Amino acid sequence: MCGIVGAIAQRNVSEILLEGLRRLEYRGYDSAGLAILSAEGDIQRTRALGKVIELEKAIHAETDGKGLQGSIGIAHTRWATHGVPSKENAHPHMSSDDVVLVHNGIIENYQDLKAELKTQGYVFNSQTDSEVVIHLIHRELKLHDFGQAVKNAISHLEGAYALAIMQKGNQDELWVARQGSPLVIGVGMDEYYVGSDPLALLQVTDRFIYLEEGDLAHITRKKLTILDKDHNVVERDVSVFDHKVGTASKGEYKHFMLKETFEQPTVIKQCLEGRISATKVLDQAFGVKAADILDQVEAVQIIACGTSYHSGMVTKYWIEKYAGIPCQVEVASEFRYRHTVIAKNTLLITISQSGETADTLAALRKAKEQGLLASMTVCNVPGSSLVRESDLCLMTNAGPEIGVASTKAFTTQLTALLLLTVALAKRNGMSEAAETEIVTALHQLPGLVEKALALDPVIEKISQLFADKHHSLFLGRGPMYPIAQEGALKLKEISYIHAEAYPAGELKHGPLALVDEDMPIIAVAPKNDLLEKLVSNLEEVKARGGELFVFADESVNLYDLDDQHLVSLPTVPCCLEPIVYIIPLQLLSYHVAVLKGTDVDQPRNLAKSVTVE
Numbered sequence: 001m002c003g004i005v006g007a008i009a010q011r012n013v014s015e016i017l018l019e020g021l022r023r024l025e026y027r028g029y030d031s032a033g034l035a036i037l038s039a040e041g042d043i044q045r046t047r048a049l050g051k052v053i054e055l056e057k058a059i060h061a062e063t064d065g066k067g068l069q070g071s072i073g074i075a076h077t078r079w080a081t082h083g084v085p086s087k088e089n090a091h092p093h094m095s096s097d098d099v100v101l102v103h104n105g106i107i108e109n110y111q112d113l114k115a116e117l118k119t120q121g122y123v124f125n126s127q128t129d130s131e132v133v134i135h136l137i138h139r140e141l142k143l144h145d146f147g148q149a150v151k152n153a154i155s156h157l158e159g160a161y162a163l164a165i166m167q168k169g170n171q172d173e174l175w176v177a178r179q180g181s182p183l184v185i186g187v188g189m190d191e192y193y194v195g196s197d198p199l200a201l202l203q204v205t206d207r208f209i210y211l212e213e214g215d216l217a218h219i220t221r222k223k224l225t226i227l228d229k230d231h232n233v234v235e236r237d238v239s240v241f242d243h244k245v246g247t248a249s250k251g252e253y254k255h256f257m258l259k260e261t262f263e264q265p266t267v268i269k270q271c272l273e274g275r276i277s278a279t280k281v282l283d284q285a286f287g288v289k290a291a292d293i294l295d296q297v298e299a300v301q302i303i304a305c306g307t308s309y310h311s312g313m314v315t316k317y318w319i320e321k322y323a324g325i326p327c328q329v330e331v332a333s334e335f336r337y338r339h340t341v342i343a344k345n346t347l348l349i350t351i352s353q354s355g356e357t358a359d360t361l362a363a364l365r366k367a368k369e370q371g372l373l374a375s376m377t378v379c380n381v382p383g384s385s386l387v388r389e390s391d392l393c394l395m396t397n398a399g400p401e402i403g404v405a406s407t408k409a410f411t412t413q414l415t416a417l418l419l420l421t422v423a424l425a426k427r428n429g430m431s432e433a434a435e436t437e438i439v440t441a442l443h444q445l446p447g448l449v450e451k452a453l454a455l456d457p458v459i460e461k462i463s464q465l466f467a468d469k470h471h472s473l474f475l476g477r478g479p480m481y482p483i484a485q486e487g488a489l490k491l492k493e494i495s496y497i498h499a500e501a502y503p504a505g506e507l508k509h510g511p512l513a514l515v516d517e518d519m520p521i522i523a524v525a526p527k528n529d530l531l532e533k534l535v536s537n538l539e540e541v542k543a544r545g546g547e548l549f550v551f552a553d554e555s556v557n558l559y560d561l562d563d564q565h566l567v568s569l570p571t572v573p574c575c576l577e578p579i580v581y582i583i584p585l586q587l588l589s590y591h592v593a594v595l596k597g598t599d600v601d602q603p604r605n606l607a608k609s610v611t612v613e
């Protein structure tokens, strides 16, 4: 999704901005641009369709290899929402060479504003919603100073925005604002930086101020003034970025996704660290305020999107089985617009890798208005909007996840949510022995994930049988159904092969009609109470000529399916099956995508952090 970088410094900011854009590449984008004020105060702007490297080439060409010079600048990676990906639609956007801006988010009333501005003589050079904002500021500048013009302009905006704005001839002032889209300010020595994500700025600072909803900031080299939504001057805390959470480098791996897949044993350990003893889930695992809240929980509502929704789906099976508490799960984009009824004493759990997903954030805000016992977020990004707006947070501690296809964020979400399940279950009669059984299993989890990863060469070989397929069907039962869904999501998002997931018992109610020799069917078959039922479903497939790929427990004799493709996994304690069985599906989708030559880390049309609706 769109990324913002800005800097007002004592030195040339060109490389700070370009490096920031490179660090934001993982978010997914289609074009990039940058504007820097020259020593004379002129706006020098360069934009390019495609990757940041294309922008660098364009700057090189436009400046005869000298590069851009200036100590104040703004830059952007765009992910198209209004208007096709093109140089004209790329940011920064300007109004009459006088003011320039970058924008993340969506201006919902842009059409009305555009019509009004057109009648006032403004000519639009792009199809974007963002361009209205810079013309509004330009209009206000005719009567007001820079700061007042920004304040007046944003008072007309409906929707979501993070903005960074510069003015021709004004090397001393940068204005930024946020409403509904994240924005952080990096603090340096007589320098300030702006980013939609702290990762963009780690090369220059590790001290950050997270702007809150409705905040505006006036930034000079010596002074930062933050105003809240009512324009009162406010102080916001400076947080120091925790470098332990890792850095965004691929290391020896060809893709971030592969690196992140293989990091799973380590990050699962990190997620468990300090939260379990040899036999117990520790009370302090959920923060100081948690105990009182968890004591009162009578219902759980989970809200999330995509992969995070799938971890919510698995958690529903766990919470209802172990804690005996009703648990609902819903995708955030539905929940936020539906007439919802929240049961008494509901703990609302949002799950999100980024903590910035617009739908999840909006759903949380809506649920809070309806009345909740409390909200908790299971999140990977400290300081993110969901973390700041929730009563409790359970950090997944997976370190930055750069590949658009989520891997380690998913398995750490599940690990954290299993801990939470135990905490709730203990309050609802789970015996000490049952708790010990799960905690003992959790201690084995990193080793079991290692064993599943060791199947990589086998899975790489199997992936060759997928490269020419156009459709596929994933099957699972019980908590393995959401794992089938997650496996299907992985395959479709990075290999572009159509993949659907079904609870295997549903096959005969329709999807069986799809089965023929061109349709690979992937099934996850751990040794559990539902195995026999699943095998009968697979036999139905085999009888109709379907080609089966079964990931099954090594101790199970699946002789009826022997002529199919069987991959054996170690025996896994029942509570861990979802976490271990997703590993081969992640590897399968990765290898199929590599064979198909797709952009594994930044698949087409997708963004890492979906900060717009």
Ligand code: AGP
Residues within 6 Å of the ligand: 305, 306, 307, 308, 351, 352, 353, 354, 355, 356, 357, 360, 404, 405, 406, 407, 493, 607, 608, 609, 610
């Ligand atoms: C996962 O592979 C996807 N890229 C996507 O479904 C993602 O999980 C979804 O957009 C939610 O993101 P979040 O976890 O950051 O809220």
